[in-house]
Amino acid sequence: MVAENMSDTAYDSTDITRQSTFPTDHSIAYLAREITRIYTRNLQDAIADHGILIGQYHFLRVLWEKDEITQRELANAVGMKESTTFTALAGMEKQGLLTRKRDSNDRRKMTVRLTDKGRGLRSKLIPIAKAVNDRPLAELSLKQVSDLKSMLETLRNNLSGEH
Structure with a gap:
């Protein structure tokens, strides 16, 4: 519980850091x-x-805001590794939620787009x-x-x- 007179005081962890333990409530x-x-x-x-699944939901949230995005951009936006993203997107593609297409100019790039089902x-x-x-x-x-x-x-x- 925070004392009323401490409301404008900057946080100081000195009391906690001097202890030999660090209780989870701190x-x-x-x-x-x-x-x-x-x-x-x-x-x-x-x-x-x-x-x-919750991981799929995070990808959908990004794609609802910006459809047609590269797999790398999507991985960065969600904060996941590209390899994890690749696996998750493969499953979502099988579910009919999105499509993936290789860039004709750069075969390393994969563009991800939602399907009507994914947008719905x-x-x-x-x-x-x-x-x-x-x-x-x-x-x-x-x-x-x-x-x-x-x-x-x-x-x-x-x-x-x-x-």
Whole structure:
């Protein structure tokens, strides 16, 4: 619990780092991992009836925003290795969600496009994902949600070196 008079004080981990242990309740990373794990499980459970796995959903999200993208760009956008992306996309192609076509000028490049079936999932899965995302925010005010997003963006930027 944070004391009221500490609200404007910069975080100082000195008390924690002097300890010989690092309890999980002091770890933002542990809490973030737990939240991500629960969100992921809840979303996977919610979209399972549509025959989509969570990893496939992440590819679909990118493709819904930018269809006709190279496999490398898609891998980078999702944060996966190209070899993992290749395997996942092969499965999605078999499901009829997308097509892959080699670039005629550069045979190493593979362009990925959604099929009508893949595009059609957007109107079904986005509302489901939004509901999963919004559920834990229900008891927060709009300001708290805005502050939380801002703090998480700051953490992400600090971790990635994007100050």
